[in-house]
Amino acid sequence: MQDYFYTLADFISSKLLKDEIYLCEFSGEQSDFIRFNHGQVRQPGSVEQYYLELDLIRGNRHAIGKLTLSSQLSLDQDRIVILLANLRDQLPHIPADPYLLYATEVQSTQSVGRNDLPETPMVLADIINTVQHTDFVGFYASGGTFTGFANSFGQRNWHSRYSFNLDWSLYYEKDKAVKSAYAGFNWEQVQLQNKFSNALTQLEVLKYQPRVIQPGQYRVYLAPTALYEILQLLCWDGFGLKAQRTKETPLLRMFAEPKKTFQASVTLRENTTEGLSPIFQNQGFIKPNQVTLIQQGTYHSALVSPRSAKEYGITTNGANDGESPTSLDLAAGDFPQLNIVEALNTGIYINNLWYLNYSDRAAGRMTGMTRFATFWVEQGEIIAPLNVMRFDETVYHLLGSQLIALTAEREFIIKTDTYEKRSDHSARLPGALIAAVSFTL
Amino acid sequence: MLDLIKQRFHKLVPAVDFCSLRYLVQHSEILTVRQNIAQPPIHHYDEGVMITIINKGGLGYAATSDLSETGLRQAMIKATQWTQLNQPNQLIDFSKLTLPHQRGEYTSIVKKPWNSLSSQAKFDLLYQESAQCHPDDKIIDWQTSLRSIQTEQLYLTNQGGEIQQTHHYLLPYIKVIANQGVNTQYRTLGGHGYGRQGGLEILDDIGFFGKGQQLAEEALQLLAAPNCPTTIMDLVLAPDQMILQIHESIGHPLELDRILGDERNYAGTSFVTVDMFGHYQYGSELLNVTYDPTLPEQLASYGFDDDGLPAKKVYLIRQGILITPLGGHLSQARAGLPGVANARATNWNRPPIDRMANLNIEPGETRFEEMIQSIERGIFMQSNSSWSIDDSRNKFQFGCEWGQLIEKGELTQVVKNPNYRGISATFWRNLTQVGNADTFEVLGVPNCGKGEPNQGIMVGHASPVCTFSPVDVFGGA
Numbered sequence: 001m002q003d004y005f006y007t008l009a010d011f012i013s014s015k016l017l018k019d020e021i022y023l024c025e026f027s028g029e030q031s032d033f034i035r036f037n038h039g040q041v042r043q044p045g046s047v048e049q050y051y052l053e054l055d056l057i058r059g060n061r062h063a064i065g066k067l068t069l070s071s072q073l074s075l076d077q078d079r080i081v082i083l084l085a086n087l088r089d090q091l092p093h094i095p096a097d098p099y100l101l102y103a104t105e106v107q108s109t110q111s112v113g114r115n116d117l118p119e120t121p122m123v124l125a126d127i128i129n130t131v132q133h134t135d136f137v138g139f140y141a142s143g144g145t146f147t148g149f150a151n152s153f154g155q156r157n158w159h160s161r162y163s164f165n166l167d168w169s170l171y172y173e174k175d176k177a178v179k180s181a182y183a184g185f186n187w188e189q190v191q192l193q194n195k196f197s198n199a200l201t202q203l204e205v206l207k208y209q210p211r212v213i214q215p216g217q218y219r220v221y222l223a224p225t226a227l228y229e230i231l232q233l234l235c236w237d238g239f240g241l242k243a244q245r246t247k248e249t250p251l252l253r254m255f256a257e258p259k260k261t262f263q264a265s266v267t268l269r270e271n272t273t274e275g276l277s278p279i280f281q282n283q284g285f286i287k288p289n290q291v292t293l294i295q296q297g298t299y300h301s302a303l304v305s306p307r308s309a310k311e312y313g314i315t316t317n318g319a320n321d322g323e324s325p326t327s328l329d330l331a332a333g334d335f336p337q338l339n340i341v342e343a344l345n346t347g348i349y350i351n352n353l354w355y356l357n358y359s360d361r362a363a364g365r366m367t368g369m370t371r372f373a374t375f376w377v378e379q380g381e382i383i384a385p386l387n388v389m390r391f392d393e394t395v396y397h398l399l400g401s402q403l404i405a406l407t408a409e410r411e412f413i414i415k416t417d418t419y420e421k422r423s424d425h426s427a428r429l430p431g432a433l434i435a436a437v438s439f440t441l
Numbered sequence: 442m443l444d445l446i447k448q449r450f451h452k453l454v455p456a457v458d459f460c461s462l463r464y465l466v467q468h469s470e471i472l473t474v475r476q477n478i479a480q481p482p483i484h485h486y487d488e489g490v491m492i493t494i495i496n497k498g499g500l501g502y503a504a505t506s507d508l509s510e511t512g513l514r515q516a517m518i519k520a521t522q523w524t525q526l527n528q529p530n531q532l533i534d535f536s537k538l539t540l541p542h543q544r545g546e547y548t549s550i551v552k553k554p555w556n557s558l559s560s561q562a563k564f565d566l567l568y569q570e571s572a573q574c575h576p577d578d579k580i581i582d583w584q585t586s587l588r589s590i591q592t593e594q595l596y597l598t599n600q601g602g603e604i605q606q607t608h609h610y611l612l613p614y615i616k617v618i619a620n621q622g623v624n625t626q627y628r629t630l631g632g633h634g635y636g637r638q639g640g641l642e643i644l645d646d647i648g649f650f651g652k653g654q655q656l657a658e659e660a661l662q663l664l665a666a667p668n669c670p671t672t673i674m675d676l677v678l679a680p681d682q683m684i685l686q687i688h689e690s691i692g693h694p695l696e697l698d699r700i701l702g703d704e705r706n707y708a709g710t711s712f713v714t715v716d717m718f719g720h721y722q723y724g725s726e727l728l729n730v731t732y733d734p735t736l737p738e739q740l741a742s743y744g745f746d747d748d749g750l751p752a753k754k755v756y757l758i759r760q761g762i763l764i765t766p767l768g769g770h771l772s773q774a775r776a777g778l779p780g781v782a783n784a785r786a787t788n789w790n791r792p793p794i795d796r797m798a799n800l801n802i803e804p805g806e807t808r809f810e811e812m813i814q815s816i817e818r819g820i821f822m823q824s825n826s827s828w829s830i831d832d833s834r835n836k837f838q839f840g841c842e843w844g845q846l847i848e849k850g851e852l853t854q855v856v857k858n859p860n861y862r863g864i865s866a867t868f869w870r871n872l873t874q875v876g877n878a879d880t881f882e883v884l885g886v887p888n889c890g891k892g893e894p895n896q897g898i899m900v901g902h903a904s905p906v907c908t909f910s911p912v913d914v915f916g917g918a
Contacts, residue, residue, distance in 0.1 A: 033894050034527075037703050041527040045502030046519050047790045047894070049489065055481070065484040068506045075509075079486075086484065093561045095479045121526055128530045138706045139893035167893075169706045175833050177705065246582035247620035256623045354709075357827040359840055360858050360917030362625040367838050369831040371709075388831045390838060390862070394918055418894035420788075441836050441862050 001028055001050070001146045002112070002158045004071070008052065009150030011077055015084055016152055023055040023102055025282040026148035028069070029422055031141055032120045036127070036168070039136040049421070050146075053282065054080070056087040060096035063087045101306035101316065103284030106155045111279070113161040117142055118187040126189045127166070130196050137177075138168025145422050147278045159278035161185075161424070166192070167416040169372065170199045176206040176385055179225070179352050179372040183414040202373050211376040211384040217436040219347030221340050221377075224411035224429040229353040230398060231268075231328055231427065233366055239270075239293045240323025241302040245312055250364045250395065254299040260364075262297040262399040265406050267331040269293060270303060275327020276414065277424045280318075281305075287318035293325070297400070328427035333406025335433065340407065342380040343433055348389075349375040349382060364395040367440075390441040398434060406430040442466070442508075443595050443605070446490070449513050450597050455521060459495035459540055460599040462513075463747060464488075465592060465789040472560065473586035474567040477575075482560060489789035492516040498536035499524030504790040538774055542602035543751060547744030549609040550737045551640040555589040558641060563587060566644070573653035574617050579664060580657050581620045588612040588636075596749055604745045610899070611643045612636035612887055615653055619660035626663035626857055628656035628842055631681035632825045634884040636899065637738045646738070659843060662855050668916030669844045669859035675819030675873075675910040676861055677812060680882035682841050683904035685825040687800055688886055690865035691723075691730055692900070694834040695757060696891075697768025697776055698795040708891040709832030712866055713763070715776050721763040724869030729803040730758040732767065732781040739901035740885035741785075741798035748793055750782035757781075757800070761870070768795050787896035794892050799885075799901035805875025812874050812908055819847035820914055822859050830865075838862040858917030868909065876905030 005026040012022055028050035035042040050069035055062055065083045069076045120142065127140065142164035149157040165183040178199040182192050222230070237243035238251050253260040272279055273289040280286055283306040292300045303319035304312075320326070341349065348370070356368035370389050375382045407430040417423040443464070450462045466488040473480040489506040490513065501523020503516040558566075567585045574583035589611055596604040615630040630652055637643045644650065678686060694711040698704060713721075734742045734752035745751055750770050757765045768776060769784030772795050784793035813821070827840030844859030845852050885901040 031894075035703065035893050037532050037701075037705075040532040041530045042532045042703055043500070043502075043792060043794075044523045044527050045504070045792060046523070047504040049504070049506055049790050051487075062481050063484070064481050065486070067486045068488050070507045070509070070512070072507065072509055072512075083484075083486070090482065090560060093559065094482060095564070097481055098478060100481075124526065124530070135702075137702060141894065167706065171702075171705060175710055175831075179706075246618055247625045248582070248618060252625060253623050354832055355829045357829040357838075357840070359827060359838065359860050361827075362623060363918035365918045367827075367829050369829065369836065371832050388833070388836065390829075390831070390836050392838070419890065419897055422894075441838070441864075 002148065002160065005148040006150065006156055007073065008076060008080065009156065012054065012080060013152055015081060019058055021057040022152045023283060024150045025053045026146065027051050027421060028146040029143060031143040031422060034124065034140040037137045039131045039134050054083060054087070056084065056091065057100065058091050060098065060100055061091045061094050062097060062100055063090045063094055099307045099310040101283065101310040103155065104153060106153050107286050108156045109279060109286065110158040112158065115144065115162040116186045117162050117164060123187055126192060130192055135171040136168060137171060138166060140164065140166045141418060141422055145424065149280050149282060149284055151284050155284050157278070157280040161276065165414055165416055170203055172203055172206045175388060177372050178202045178206065181416065205375060205382055206373065206385045208384045210387045212387050213389060213439065215440050217438050219344060220434045220437045221344045221347070221349045222432045222434065223351045224431050225413060226350045226353045227429050227432050228413050228427050229356050229368065230366070231330065233356040234395060235324045239303050239325055240319065241304045241308040241312060241314065242323060244302050250358060250361050251299060252362050253364060253396065260396050262294060263403040264296045265333050265403070266294055266297050266399050267292070269329040270325040271327050271329035271428070274329065274428065276426045277326040281320050285316055285318040291317050326425045330429045332408050332410050332430050335405035335407050337407045337409040337431065340431065340433060341377055341382060344377050345380055346378050348386060349377050359392055365393065366395065367392040389439045391437050392440045393438045398437065402435045402437070404433040404435050406432055446508065446595060447597060449510050453510065453514050453517060454599045455517055457494050457496035457521065458536065461493045462597045463491045463789065464595040467590065467592045469588065469590040471586060471588045472563055472567060473584055474564065474571045475584040476582065477568065477571050479564050487788065490516065491786065491789050491792065492520045494520040494524055495535045496521060496524045497528060498534050499528040499531055500535045501527070502792050533775060538771060540770065541749045542598045542600040543745060543749045544603050545744050545751070547606040549607060549638040551609045552642040553640040555611070555640055570615065570650065570653040574657045576654065576657050577661055579619050579621055579661060580617055582618040583657070584616050585653060586614045596747070598749065602749050604749055606743055606745065608638060609640060610636060610638055610740065611640065613644060613647065613649050615656055617656045617660045619664045621664050624664060626660050627826065628660040629824060630656065631884060633887050634681045634684050636740050636885050636887050637883065638740060638742060639738050663843065663857045666855045666857045669820065669856040669914060671915040673911045673913055675816045675847070675908060676912040676914060677816070677819060677821040677847065677906060677908045679821070679823040679906055680884055680904045681824045682822050682839065683802065683907055684884045684886060684902035685828050685839055687802060687902050687904060688797065688889070688900070689828060689830045690834060690837055690868065692767065692797040692800045694865060695767045696795045697766040697772035697778065697780060700766065701772060701775055704891065707893050709834065712833040712835045715778065717763055718766060718778055719764065722761055722870065723758050723763040724761040725872040726760045727805055727872050727875045728758055728761045728869055729756065731756050731801050731803060732783065733799045733801050736799060736883060736903065739799045739883050739903060740899045741901040746782040746784045746793070747786045748784040750784065752782040755781045767797060769793070785898060787898040791892065791894060791896045796891065796898055797889060797900040799903065801903040802875070802905065802907070804878045804881045804905040806877050807874045808877055809880050809906055812876060812906065813847055813852055814850040816847045817849060820859060821845045821847055821852060827860070835865050837865060856916065859914065860916065861912050861914045863912060871909045871912070872907060873910050874908035876907065880906040
């Protein structure tokens, strides 16, 4: 697809008028999708899709068009000609954009992934053989994903990956289940078997009589997957410059006097180098290896898109338009994971949280539910599964005054979202031991 | 293009038990003015095909944007291979399923087409409204926008089914942000709830013009308001909050594929079970909920769902009793229950699954003034700002942009950060008043997420103002 995209980019260049500039982003995937329910195949299929987004610029006026590519060169060229004509017709009637900013220094890059993926029939056989006679429910997605950038200055960027992501749950009954995932680039049946075996062990505890607790404050351990839910909610306007300047950020109180802070053990970065996302963005800027968002508990720097950079007079750090992290990295703590249940003593061990939202956004207060394998722990021993509970707590308690420790071990989590396309977001996170979290319902 | 697709399909259709083609072409445009500055317009042209094949009991799909004979043939081959691959391991024996082969058409009613105004003229409308959004420097950000979507869909089957549906949507939006210190308050045009089918006439129908100034004034009022009290009181919900209440605690729990377990790994399960239909007391006797694809302006009105099933109005809950699930043809066969035509896909590259469509609460008889006058101590909440519910769709917590106390039968103090929480299984039984047709508004949710692969789809909700009592309400930190 790289050659095909570059051919289209050259074609666009050849069709530009003298005073025109273009920016162009390519995104595509060749995916196999299999849904499972009750340990069997529920809905299998394939999706092949390619999109091209073109920003046509003349002076400070510009318009953006996105179209589906058919993979047939002459047809796609015809579509591009029509799109260019439509955008060109619009330009005289569009006001100048004072915040238009794009890269003019050519920085071409390529990161071409190796395709070591197994044939889907083999994977399907492995999964079915492993999970048979269980209430396994989940989703397998695999195949190539492709992102490209080109502009009229001659910059060309390419990023491709061939990956799989098996996101699954193993149910005992009703809402009692263990959640797990197996993602990567090389499929190894033994890895799936190990993960499945661990899930079966946890499932045994879910068979105990569930514990019901009253609303109140409880000591909590958040596994990395649960902590990721909290950080994902914070990523919704928490780290972008525009949200900071328009006071929409849920971290507003980190900018007011006296400044709120997290514990000094909290250092959060956008770590592009160790993530899965492309290092380029759709105005052609290259992302730095890392951007430190929170440094030892204090707000450090924002993600700055080119548009915000122009609006607020700050240098861009190559953030995407949404100014949201794609490769989160929370520094490891020093507490051994092995000792967590003992250290939790009496409280709630939460593997997964679910459906988080703000109950007071400006105050950084959020609510959400426990989900899947959440356990009641007494005197350092897992006693019983916990029926689902709602928490409602500020992030300044969760990561600040009530945070006891972060674990020394971290987990690499690959986001499983497939809205419109397969996500390339990821996170590397420790778990968090918290002294008191408010549960309300 | 439609004729070409038809010709190619009928030429290529393989010798299988069932084969369908769903072709979708979509044009959309987004125009936005932020702080009186036009943002670059965004146009989107999307086109592709989904092939679904059932053969010898197996099912498979393949989606492609290559509409040539070669592309369609490849998709048919892939879909057929899937049917063979999963035959021994499939959850459902599709050989027992008889899918419809309907013929028909559906077209949105449009009085003032999107293209009847130039881009400049549409920007001028947005400028005009934007200019009204900044009466005070405490308003620190604001934007107005219009999103137009036009889709044309062709559904063909190997036994002569042929359905053509054309939809026109308009999604207007206004957002105003007020700030003072660590206090930030928002007002929006009913969240994103004012999307409808139709053309630019929708702007007049929903009172778009003048809303910017009203929302800015309300945001400033919220900035000066105290927090919502923490207490138990009567709760009156405006339609632009009712849509979320309906969506999360009636719509999702009644989706039959969730009840059958398909969504347990992602969107969740349901506290509703198959054996509840026909007798379960879901709400008070005032609760009447319909699946209604017949309101022409509502977001999810259509003639047929994406499995080709004809759509007609069905009561899901009548006088509080649960009657019918939200399940399409396949789910109905799996569960042995009646259902509705709600197998829907968000685009050509996603397969149909059970979705909400238009899920409405039928109006009652109480005037809004009567509702308020009857309440000694309560709160009126408007415009959803936060939503969260457990994966069985039971324990929920919702937040609104606007709260106003009701004291001795009158609307009094405005309060900020109003939230409330409850449990679906009991909440609807506390429905004590249902507003009359004058309080009924046709709204919707543009981004309902569900499915693996994930799909975000537009659904319609219409509701009168409703009262619940007693309810646990509270304010901000």
